[in-house]
Amino acid sequence: MKRGLLIGIGAVVVVAGVLSIPVEAEPSPDTRVILEHTNKRYISPPCYEQANKTNNLAEADIQKAQELNYQPESSCTANSLAPIKQPIASVLAVNLGIKQSHWDW
Numbered sequence: 001m002k003r004g005l006l007i008g009i010g011a012v013v014v015v016a017g018v019l020s021i022p023v024e025a026e027p028s029p030d031t032r033v034i035l036e037h038t039n040k041r042y043i044s045p046p047c048y049e050q051a052n053k054t055n056n057l058a059e060a061d062i063q064k065a066q067e068l069n070y071q072p073e074s075s076c077t078a079n080s081l082a083p084i085k086q087p088i089a090s091v092l093a094v095n096l097g098i099k100q101s102h103w104d105w
Contacts, residue, residue: 029063047076
């Protein structure tokens with residue numbers, strides 16, 4: 001009985017430890033951005049107000065911006081879409097739809 005309990009506790013500790021390991025997460029290809037066609041740049045929503053933009057705008061995703069070879073409009077956009085370190089448990093929760101992604105604006 002004691003041995004089974006120790007094995008169970010050990011398994012819980014190992015699983016909790018593994019789930020807390022940080023991994024690099026990046027925005028999904030369908031992360032929303034604003035395309036600024038005149039200057040061939042894209043803007044992340046948190047950076048929209050301070051962006052240097054024209055009125056030639058469209059909403060798209062980051063995958064489309066990359067296909068068009070658009071560049072980030074500013075360091076604000078580049079930094080807001082940069083990969084971040086997250087625990088494996090957090091990444092799994094996002095992939096399972098339990099938790100919102102860091103880039104869900």
